[in-house]
Amino acid sequence: MKSDALIIGAGPCGISASFELSKKGASSIVIEKNPYIGGLSSTLQFGKFRTDIGPHRFFSKNRYLYDMIEDLLGSDWIAVNRLTRFYIRDKFFMYPVDIMDTLKNLGFSGSLSVIYDYAYEKLKNNFSPRKIKSFEDKIISDFGRSLAELNMLNYTEKIWGLPCSKISPDWATQRIKDLSILEVIKKALNMGSSAKTLVDMFYYPKYGTKMIYEAMAKRSLNSRIIMESSPVSLRHEGGKIKAVRVLSKEGEMDIEADNFISTMPLTELVKIITPSLDNKVLESAEKLKYRSHVSLFLAIDRQSLFNDQWVYLPDSYIPFGRMMEPRNFSHAMSEDGKTSLLLEFFCWYGDEVWQASSEKLLELALPRLNKIFSLKREEIFMREVHRERFAYPVYDLDYKKNLEIVKKAVSSFSNLQVAGRGGAFKYNNQDHAIEMGLLSASNIIESPKYNLDDIGSEQAYFEKGYVK
Secondary structure (H helix, E strand, O other): OEEEEEEEOOOHHHHHHHHHHHHOOOOEEEEOOOOOOOHHHOEEEEOOEEEEOOOOOEOOOOHHHHHHHHHHHHHHEEEEEOOEEEEEOOEEEEEOOOHHHHHHHHHHHHHHHHHHHHHHHHHHHHHOOOOOOOHHHHHHHHHOHHHHHHHHHHHHHHHHOOOHHHEOOHHHHHHOOOOOHHHHHHHHOOOOOOOOOOOOEEEEEOOOOHHHHHHHHHHOOOEEEEOOOEEEEEEEEOOEEEEEEEEEOOEEEEEEEEEEEEOOOHHHHHHHEEOOOOHHHHHHHHHOOEEEEEEEEEEEOOOOOOOOOEEEOOOOOOOOOEEEOHHHOOHHHOOOOOEEEEEEEEEOOOOHHHHOOHHHHHHHHHHHHHHHHOOOHHHEEEEEEEEEEEEEEOOEOOHHHHHHHHHHHHOOOOOEEEOHHHHHOOOOOHHHHHHHHHHHHHHHHOOOOOOHHHOOOOOOOOOOOOOO
């Protein structure tokens, strides 16, 4: 079997690459381990309920992406008024930060601490700037200790399972960028903050995010997607990948191609390249980590629970880190007269949370759900668990030097591109994954000219985005 391009993974990046190649008249074969497409941005269906694997609103600074998706989805590309909050110390705080809301929730003494610590840090940095060696250093330097400890440090530790002193400052540079208290104050005073969307609305597919990728796949006439198939080995010769051995439901097969795009976890890719890569490369790959993610889906006998699309829960005593109500993205996501909730647990592969049953996870969550929503067990009439092993690339203090070694080795193959969150080992949003896919296809059709690592690396607040 042969094609112009073989793509590993049918997530946002892989499907977008296939879609772009097909538009330009090139053929592609996509292999996907799951029985569904969309990767981390897929939509799961349980009876009459749908849910994404976490909250996947769409925003981007690239107008082309909006127009492309609107063309794909038509009237099913709907505008949604956004509401997102933090739940901290048994109170709801607006997100993005609303300074008046925050000060009101903190009270006089708490507000005074935030203002004092921020002013102290700024004054101190004028004379003796803090040495930025970790995420903790960066956040305290930018916001002061009181505000940093309110949500940013504890939520980050909850996601990554590491102390913030062990997390790279690159995480702050990528996810927070030019956001500051001054930006928040300017927004509160309607002074035209340059972080112009702390977005109040977003676009969303009526039946879930997977609609985007199903529409792309449907239009990719020169593409073949082989579901429930995984690469066993990538054979190389003379500085090029020659073929991929694939294990599918029909057995093993070799697929040859002129070009290869991999969106599978980078650490797993390097293990199956044959002849094997240098031991130093494999050892560096072993030191790169991915954080895992477990979702507990609950169908609930109520019309609604809250108005937010999702809520962050930074406090360490709450076992889950984020919760979303899918019907607040689109009413089509829920059975009439009922609603659902998705609780997200961040964990390490193989740990207690990873292995927990739906009943065990519900046991952990129910006391908190009862406190927040007065939710009772008898109101929950369905529960399902979904697990993602390679959810988030971990930016620990040593990730960059290990990643450079691995990527240098992979880039030595002239016809192989690594892309997407898992493939590039780069925490990015859905829009960046789509861009990576489109540009990796352009690198095949045209002479290679796009550096995929540049996508999503601009020094600007990550939640800016164009809204029509």
